[in-house]
Amino acid sequence: xxxxxxxxxxxxxxxxxxxxxxxxxxxxxxxxxxxxxxxxxxxxxxxxxxxxxxxxxxxxxxxxxxxxxxxxxxxxxxxxxxxxxxxxxxxxxxxxxxxxxxxxxxxxxxxxxxxxxxxxxxxxxxxxxxxxxxxxxxxxxxxxxxxxxxxxxxxxxxxxxxxxxxxxxxxxxxxxxxxxxxxxxxxxxxxxxxxxxxxxxxxxxxxxxxxxxxxxxxxxxxxxxxxxxxxxxxxxxxxxxxxxxxxxxxxxxxxxxxxxxxxxxxxxxxxxxxxxxxxxxxxxxxxxxxxxxxxxxxxxxxxxxxxxxxxxxxxxxxxxxxxxxxxxxxxxxxxxxxxxxxxxxxxx
Amino acid sequence: xxxxxxxxxxxxxxxxxxxxxxxxxxxxxxxxxxxxxxxxxxxxxxxxxxxxxxxxxxxxxxxxxxxxxxxxxxxxxxxxxxxxxxxxxxxxxxxxxxxxxxxxxxxxxxxxxxxxxxxxxxxxxxxxxxxxxxxxxxxxxxxxxxxxxxxxxxxxxxxxxxxxxxxxxxxxxxxxxxxxxxxxxxxxxxxxxxxxxxxxxxxxxxxxxxxxxxxxxxxxxxxxxxxxxxxxxxxxxxxxxxxxxxxxxxxxxxxxxxxxxxxxxxxxxxxxxxxxxxxxxxxxxxxxxxxxxxxxxxxxxxxxxxxxxxxxxxxxxxxxxxxxxxxxxxxxxxxxxxxxxxxxxxxx
DNA sequence: TGATTTTCCGCAACCGATTGTGCAATCAAT
DNA sequence: ATTGATTGCACAATCGGTTGCGGAAAATCA
Numbered sequence: 001x002x003x004x005x006x007x008x009x010x011x012x013x014x015x016x017x018x019x020x021x022x023x024x025x026x027x028x029x030x031x032x033x034x035x036x037x038x039x040x041x042x043x044x045x046x047x048x049x050x051x052x053x054x055x056x057x058x059x060x061x062x063x064x065x066x067x068x069x070x071x072x073x074x075x076x077x078x079x080x081x082x083x084x085x086x087x088x089x090x091x092x093x094x095x096x097x098x099x100x101x102x103x104x105x106x107x108x109x110x111x112x113x114x115x116x117x118x119x120x121x122x123x124x125x126x127x128x129x130x131x132x133x134x135x136x137x138x139x140x141x142x143x144x145x146x147x148x149x150x151x152x153x154x155x156x157x158x159x160x161x162x163x164x165x166x167x168x169x170x171x172x173x174x175x176x177x178x179x180x181x182x183x184x185x186x187x188x189x190x191x192x193x194x195x196x197x198x199x200x201x202x203x204x205x206x207x208x209x210x211x212x213x214x215x216x217x218x219x220x221x222x223x224x225x226x227x228x229x230x231x232x233x234x235x236x237x238x239x240x241x242x243x244x245x246x247x248x249x250x251x252x253x254x255x256x257x258x259x260x261x262x263x264x265x266x267x268x269x270x271x272x273x274x275x276x277x278x279x280x281x282x283x284x285x286x287x288x289x290x291x292x293x294x295x296x297x298x299x300x301x302x303x304x305x306x307x308x309x310x311x312x313x314x315x316x317x318x319x320x321x322x323x324x325x326x327x328x329x330x331x332x333x334x335x336x337x338x339x340x341x342x343x344x345x346x347x348x
Numbered sequence: 349x350x351x352x353x354x355x356x357x358x359x360x361x362x363x364x365x366x367x368x369x370x371x372x373x374x375x376x377x378x379x380x381x382x383x384x385x386x387x388x389x390x391x392x393x394x395x396x397x398x399x400x401x402x403x404x405x406x407x408x409x410x411x412x413x414x415x416x417x418x419x420x421x422x423x424x425x426x427x428x429x430x431x432x433x434x435x436x437x438x439x440x441x442x443x444x445x446x447x448x449x450x451x452x453x454x455x456x457x458x459x460x461x462x463x464x465x466x467x468x469x470x471x472x473x474x475x476x477x478x479x480x481x482x483x484x485x486x487x488x489x490x491x492x493x494x495x496x497x498x499x500x501x502x503x504x505x506x507x508x509x510x511x512x513x514x515x516x517x518x519x520x521x522x523x524x525x526x527x528x529x530x531x532x533x534x535x536x537x538x539x540x541x542x543x544x545x546x547x548x549x550x551x552x553x554x555x556x557x558x559x560x561x562x563x564x565x566x567x568x569x570x571x572x573x574x575x576x577x578x579x580x581x582x583x584x585x586x587x588x589x590x591x592x593x594x595x596x597x598x599x600x601x602x603x604x605x606x607x608x609x610x611x612x613x614x615x616x617x618x619x620x621x622x623x624x625x626x627x628x629x630x631x632x633x634x635x636x637x638x639x640x641x642x643x644x645x646x647x648x649x650x651x652x653x654x655x656x657x658x659x660x661x662x663x664x665x666x667x668x669x670x671x672x673x674x675x676x677x678x679x680x681x682x683x684x685x686x687x688x689x690x691x692x693x694x695x696x
Numbered sequence: 697t698g699a700t701t702t703t704c705c706g707c708a709a710c711c712g713a714t715t716g717t718g719c720a721a722t723c724a725a726t
Numbered sequence: 727a728t729t730g731a732t733t734g735c736a737c738a739a740t741c742g743g744t745t746g747c748g749g750a751a752a753a754t755c756a
Contacts, residue, residue, distance in 0.1 A: 008712060019736045024713060034734060054468055056712035059407040060741060066444070074435070075428045084422045087447060096414070096446045096467065099435060119444065120402055229636055258636055265638075285633040288577055288606055290613075356742060367706045372743060382704060404742035408711060 007050045016044060027052075066096050067311060068116035070126040072104045072153070077283055078300045079127070082151065085304025086125060093312055095122070106131040113137050117144060123311045125304075128153040130195075147314035151307040154196075161310040162325040163303050167197050170296040170330030171204025174250055174278045177294075179212045181338055183248035183276050187220035189235045189260070191227055191252040201252055201280065220246055224256060232259020240269065247275055248338075254279035254286050254295055261289065261337070272339040282333055291336035298330050355398045364392060375400075414444050415659060416464035418474040420452045420501070425631055426648045427475070430499065433652025434473060441660055443470070454479040461485050465492060471659045473652075476501040478543075495662035499655040502544075509658040510673040511651050515545050518644040518678030519552025522598055522626045525642075527560045529686055531596035531624050535568035537583045537608070539575055539600040549600055549628065568594055572604060580607020588617065595623055596686075602627035602634050602643055609637065609685070620687040630681055639684035646678050 005011075013020045018037070026033045026041035027050075044050075058064055069086055071079045087097050098121060100112035109129050116124055117140060124141055126148060135158040141148045142160075150162045178186050188205045191198030202221075209216055219242055222235040232251060236259065239246055251257035257279030264271050271277055271291055279286060279295040286293035306326050314321060353359075361368045366385070374381045374389035375398075392398075406412055417434055419427045435445050446469060448460035457477050464472055465488060472489055474496060483506040489496045490508075498510045526534050536553045539546030550569075557564055567590055570583040580599060584607065587594055599605035605627030612619050619625055619639055627634060627643040634641035654674050662669060 009714095010712075020713080021715075021737080022735055024715085025735090032734060037734080051466055053712055054466070055403075055407045055410060055412065056741095057714085059403040059711090060713050060715095062403060062741075064403060074432045075425060077423060080423045080428045083447075084449070087422070087449070091448075091463070096444075098444045099431075099447065100439075101432070101435070115439070118399055118402070255636070262638055285636060288603070288633065289637065290610055358742075368743080369707080369745075370705055372745085373705085380704060385704080401742055404711095405744085407741090408743055408745095410711075 006053065007048055008053065012041065012044055012048075012050065016040060064120050064122055065094055066098050066119070066121045067308070067315075068098045068100060068112075068119075068121040068124040068126075070100045070102055070109060070112055070116070070124065072102050072127060072129050074099065074101050078281060078298060081300025082127070082304040082307075085301040085306075086308045087304075089305045089308035090312075095312070102129040102132075104129045104131060106133075110137040113140070117141065117146070121146065123147045123149070123315045125149050125151055125307045125311055127151050128155055142319075145319060147311060147319055149307045149311040149314070151303050159323055161307075161314065161323045163307040163310065164325065164327055165298050165303065165330045166327050167200035167330060168204040168207070170280065170298075170332065171201040171250070172208045173204075173330075173332040174280070174294075174296050175205050175208035176212065177332055177334065177338065178248045178250065178276055178278065179208070179214065181276065181340070183338075184214065185220070185244065185246045186214075186216065186248040186250060187222070187239050187246035188216070188250045189222045189224060189232060189239075189252060189256055191224050193223065198252055205250055224252060227253050227256055229255050229259035229262070232256035233263045234259070236260040236263035240264075240267065240275075249275060249277050251277065251279045254281045254283040254293060257293055257295070257337075258285070258289065261291075261293070272337050276339060277337040278332075280330075286335065294335045294338045295333050296330045297333050299328050302328055354401065355396055356401065360389065360392055360396075360398060364388060412468050412470055413442055414446050414467070414469045415656070415663075416446045416448060416460075416467075416469040416472040418448045418450055418457060418460055418464070418472065420450050420475060420477050422447065422449050426629060426646060429648025430475065430652040430655075433649040433654075434656045435652075437653045437656035438660075443660070450477040450480075452477045452479065454481075458485040461488070465489065465494070469494065471495045471497070471663045473497050473499055473655045473659055475499050476503055490667075493667065495659060495667055497655045497659040497662070499651050507671055509655075509662065509671045511655040511658065512673065512675055513646050513651065513678045514675050515548035515678060516552040516555070518628065518646075518680065519549040519598070520556045521552075521678075521680040522628070522642075522644050523553050523556035524560070525680055525682065525686065526596045526598065526624055526626065527556070527562065529624065529688070531686075532562065533568070533592065533594045534562075534564065534596040534598060535570070535587050535594035536564070537570045537572060537580060537587075537597060537599045537604055539572050541571065546600055553598055572600060575601050575604055577603050577607035577610070580604035581611045582607075584608040584611035588612075588615065588623075597623060597625050599625065599627045602629045602631040602641060605641055605643070605685075606633070606637065609639075609641070620685050624687060625685040626680075628678075634683065642683045642686045643681050644678050645681050647676050650676055 009020045009023045013023045022033060023041050026038045027045060029038055067090055073079060083099060090097050102109035102112065106129055109132060123146060135155050138148060138158055148160045150160050152164060154162045154164060175186060186209060188202065190202045224231045249260050251260060257277050260277055261271060264275055269275055279293050282295045282297040286295050357368045357371045361371045370381060371389050374386045375393060377386055415438055421427060431447060438445050450457035450460060454477055457480060471494060483503055486496060486506055496508045498508050500512060502510045502512060523534060534557060538550045572579045597608050599608060605625050608625055609619060612623055617623055627641050630643045630645040634643050
């Protein structure tokens, strides 16, 4: 079975009494070659299952047809969704994806960036680590004429095409939905002050409240550091112990929301009737717990797709094409953790 | 910044007044080259940041340094753990990983297999789709001298190295732990009859019970089809409605266990005091729910590592090395869903 | 000193496909 | 019939390393 020698152009040429160059051109229907010869060659190639040697083609064209993907961590629903989108879109255009993890550390990020540089990828998609505050190691790609696209966790210090989620609008939707469902005292457990996502979500929260003519007290804003379930639990306790406790809690993340719900359940506070809860990210577990968790869906798959689309555009059309920023919608998913109200007008 | 022309051996040779072949050999410290010349060349190369053109090297050596990885689905904690292990091990040896999804469909599996074949990967790691019952499309790899390693979801019809988890021992541990913790009436919600994993776990369940001198009635065995939370809920209801309901339920999967716990909570049946629950797989969500879920950990990362190790061995040492099967342990993780008992001797 | 071995390096083919250039044969035009 | 344009294909260089072979210079030996 194992044919020692893969069929090459030379073999076909010899067999057909043609020159290698003629065979090569015939296979791509070059106008210089007569219809008859083209048919002859193509028939022969098909019959003998000729497959061009990718290694040779890539070498000649000086292209690897590989794109690098640097993400903070692989075992994570959101990021693996992104990966999935990238792979699908890349494969569709004949590219492979080399996945690297930064583990949220800038040192690892530098290391894998260097590795990708050495392996001569045709382009790179990156979602920055939490630690990354300067991007000199990424600018080397640009210096080497390797296009880069940033996705989700981006830096404005680095001028590339970007694909992000509209955190503001997602948060705005969530909080508006609270209000339309009859909740009035809405608290927010937010993320770190130096993270763009958190700030945008907070902004969405604040704007929605303001837009509806309501207001919030500073007591209603809690700042997470690690975004853990424990923090959610703890802040829920603090919030519910206030003289005027909230009747709704918007959480920066599903995991935090879970901690909140755990506390509420333990204290026999009814969700959604006494307190409504909305998270962010649409983790699988939100569908599983009870009551099921309302959340804002981040379209990871679509982020990956779009980022790849932009990257391939750069690769094909050159570095000088404009650096657009694509903003994808983050949409509210209403589940049981928010009470139904006839006031809801289906606007969402 | 962007140096149009990457430094090549020819450049170094010209600059140093040497032949290209000499430079090439010097860089790999070939004994034919004098110490002085080697130093001269290496210093120059380092100073000017010479990086060999991987495309050229790969072409010459007829190697891609790519390995393919075919898995059912990417967005899944277990499989992404495997991926993570594969990538780490592969990168450590200078290989890249091309990830493909079969989406649990044999047609997709065939498609990506063909794609990997055409892209001339140096080797393939595969975890079969649920639909796969014949492996002719995979034997093409062997015919093309491309080594294959199977991981987790394997077929005995295909003679390759394999890496699997000891489902039997994991289940045995779980059920033994139930017994040592004082549970006596242990039910099992199992998976499909035609899936090897399910059968092994069932076998572990049955053997553990038998070994402790206990027995189970057929009423205590429920067979899932889709392994969903809903099925868990439903079967829990059936089990708890029996004349003699169980005091412990061993579930084939964490998700099923979750459905069970949901039912028990709704009926105010205390976990773990009235009924103990153990799942399988160690999903993240098991740590998050309350009570936290005891489960059997499947070492996905280690599976990936080991599979890659075996594959690289094949790639380097040739196809004729023996096809071993590596069995990794699946270990019990005790959490709150099983009651503590002094009878537990720390054996686990 | 001449013969032989060893040391060190250059020459050139090669991997397989791509592509610019050149040239014969065919065809059209004057 | 002679010139000019067009068609259809072959030749050969090229991409950047790798590697077998051969040969000059230096070192060792007789």
